[in-house]
Amino acid sequence: MKKITTFALLLLTTFTFAQTITDFDYDGMDDDWEEDNGLNTSTRTDAWLDADEDGILNLFEFQLGSDPQDPLSPSIIELASSDDLDQLINQAAVDITVIRIPEGDYDVNIDKNVNTNLKLMLQGGWNSDFTDYNPDFYKTTLNGKKLSEVLQFEVKNNKVNYSIILDGLYVVNGGGEGNLIVSDTKGNYCYLSIYNCKFYGSSKVGVGVVQSSTDSWPLTFVIKSIFANNTKEGLAYKTLDNTRSRLRVYNSIFTQNETYGISLEMLDAESKLFSEITNSVVYHNTNTGFYLKGDVTFDILYSNYDKIENIEGEADVTENASNIIEFGPSFVSASNLDFRLKPNSPCIDGGTFIGFGFVGTRPDIGVYEFDPNIGINDLDSKFEFATFPNPIAMNEPLNVYLNGIPNSKNLTLQLFDLNGKNILSKKIINSNDLNNSFTLEGINSQGVYFLKLKEGEKILKSNKILIY
Numbered sequence: 519m520k521k522i523t524t525f526a527l528l529l530l531t532t533f534t535f536a537q538t539i540t541d542f543d544y545d546g547m548d549d550d551w552e553e554d555n556g557l558n559t560s561t562r563t564d565a566w567l568d569a570d571e572d573g574i575l576n577l578f579e580f581q582l583g584s585d586p587q588d589p590l591s592p593s594i595i596e597l598a599s600s601d602d603l604d605q606l607i608n609q610a611a612v613d614i615t616v617i618r619i620p621e622g623d624y625d626v627n628i629d630k631n632v633n634t635n636l637k638l639m640l641q642g643g644w645n646s647d648f649t650d651y652n653p654d655f656y657k658t659t660l661n662g663k664k665l666s667e668v669l670q671f672e673v674k675n676n677k678v679n680y681s682i683i684l685d686g687l688y689v690v691n692g693g694g695e696g697n698l699i700v701s702d703t704k705g706n707y708c709y710l711s712i713y714n715c716k717f718y719g720s721s722k723v724g725v726g727v728v729q730s731s732t733d734s735w736p737l738t739f740v741i742k743s744i745f746a747n748n749t750k751e752g753l754a755y756k757t758l759d760n761t762r763s764r765l766r767v768y769n770s771i772f773t774q775n776e777t778y779g780i781s782l783e784m785l786d787a788e789s790k791l792f793s794e795i796t797n798s799v800v801y802h803n804t805n806t807g808f809y810l811k812g813d814v815t816f817d818i819l820y821s822n823y824d825k826i827e828n829i830e831g832e833a834d835v836t837e838n839a840s841n842i843i844e845f846g847p848s849f850v851s852a853s854n855l856d857f858r859l860k861p862n863s864p865c866i867d868g869g870t871f872i873g874f875g876f877v878g879t880r881p882d883i884g885v886y887e888f889d890p891n892i893g894i895n896d897l898d899s900k901f902e903f904a905t906f907p908n909p910i911a912m913n914e915p916l917n918v919y920l921n922g923i924p925n926s927k928n929l930t931l932q933l934f935d936l937n938g939k940n941i942l943s944k945k946i947i948n949s950n951d952l953n954n955s956f957t958l959e960g961i962n963s964q965g966v967y968f969l970k971l972k973e974g975e976k977i978l979k980s981n982k983i984l985i986y
């Protein structure tokens with residue numbers, strides 16, 4: 519991983535926001551931008567890859583307006599122990615500011631007025647020397663100690679554009695209105711993205727968003743994040759003043775919150791929210807999963823929730839629910855905030871492909887993919903190994919996704935048939951080779967195969983692959 523510690527923000531970006539983008543593959547990245555930057559306008563998978571290996575996913579490079587093929591763009595500030603996180607965030611302004619925060623506990627109570635254009639990314643989940651990223655392993659905790667909001671962004675000035683991205687953070691014990699509050703009364707084009715984050719133990723909401731910017735068109739992503747044990751809603755999203763908002767929630771969990779998992783509330787008749795919740799668990803909240811009010815288009819797909827009861831202004835809600843699982847998610851230990859899936863969970867292989875690598879016949883619902891070849895005991899290991907599509911046609915290229923595997927001199931990928939015959943071996947120079955696709959050579963019959971990742975003779979991971 520490249521280290522960039524300069525505070526100088528040398529990059530002038532010519533990228534400008536538009537009110538809407540043309541996005542054929544629906545991955546959140548503009549078609550022209552994808553073409554100009556060597557990405558694929560007809561696959562969603564590339565949003566979650568990191569072309570220049572700078573630790574910032576392509577989707578977030580788009581939102582920041584940086585170059586996804588240049589590891590020096592955007593410039594990154596690595597927080598040293600002597601640095602003052604509050605001060606760094608408050609300095610963040612129109613230039614791109616990526617602040618990388620190593621594992622540790624930080625007392626944080628930030629209230630930032632967004633008066634000018636802002637592109638800010640806070641990225642936790644790194645080890646102390648910033649060579650390895652794994653948010654579940656290297657916990658970066660921003661702790662509000664119930665004193666006030668942990669992070670609050672208030673947009674009050676004229677027509678500013680902003681991108682706020684949180685990645686790999688535990689945001690806990692917020693006071694005031696909640697753990698993260700974004701209130702926007704004057705924004706223009708607004709991105710809020712939450713990825714690999716946890717929002718626990720707020721004295722009010724986990725995350726609260728208020729959009730009241732006339733004729734703006736905000737887009738909020740919530741991806742692989744958990745909202746649990748908050749005193750009010752996990753996520754509360756309110757819109758007023760003729761705002762048209764879009765909310766996309768993917769592979770996230772909302773549970774054990776004391777009111778609703780998610781509330782989506784239009785505060786006036788002119789505002790409208792297009793919401794889409796996919797591959798997510800909204801279960802075991804005190805007052806059912808959802809509170810919906812007003813002109814809300816509510817698409818819930820391949821998800822696991824109990825019931826939607828409190829729909830006010832129900833006539834305005836357009837509900838589209840499909841492939842819903844109504845049984846409990848069967849977490850390993852919800853009381854210990856361990857939201858991995860047990861082997862009997864109905865969420866296993868219950869999701870739909872949205873671009874992430876997965877194990878099994880289909881992606882799982884929730885944050886953590888269950889691997890039947892590994893079970894739950896080894897899921898604490900720091901790496902992910904996924905292959906897709908699966909099942910796969912005989913001559914179709916296979917995508918292999920690796921994350922967090924340390925470089926080793928002795929890694930191979932080996933394909934075995936059901937009789938244990940080794941059909942193919944591919945040596946891996948380093949793990950980054952594998953954010954790629956390759957052809958399964960030498961296969962001439964359909965059936966079940968096992969792709970094993972080995973270090974020497976030791977099997978690190980094994981995925982079952984069905985070839986048709």
Ligand SMILES: [Ca+2]
Pocket residue numbers: 540541542543544545546547548549552559
């Ligand atoms: Ca796109």
Ligand SMILES: [Ca+2]
Pocket residue numbers: 543545547552557558559560561562563564565
């Ligand atoms: Ca794409």
Ligand SMILES: [Ca+2]
Pocket residue numbers: 568569570571572573574575576579586
């Ligand atoms: Ca990148």
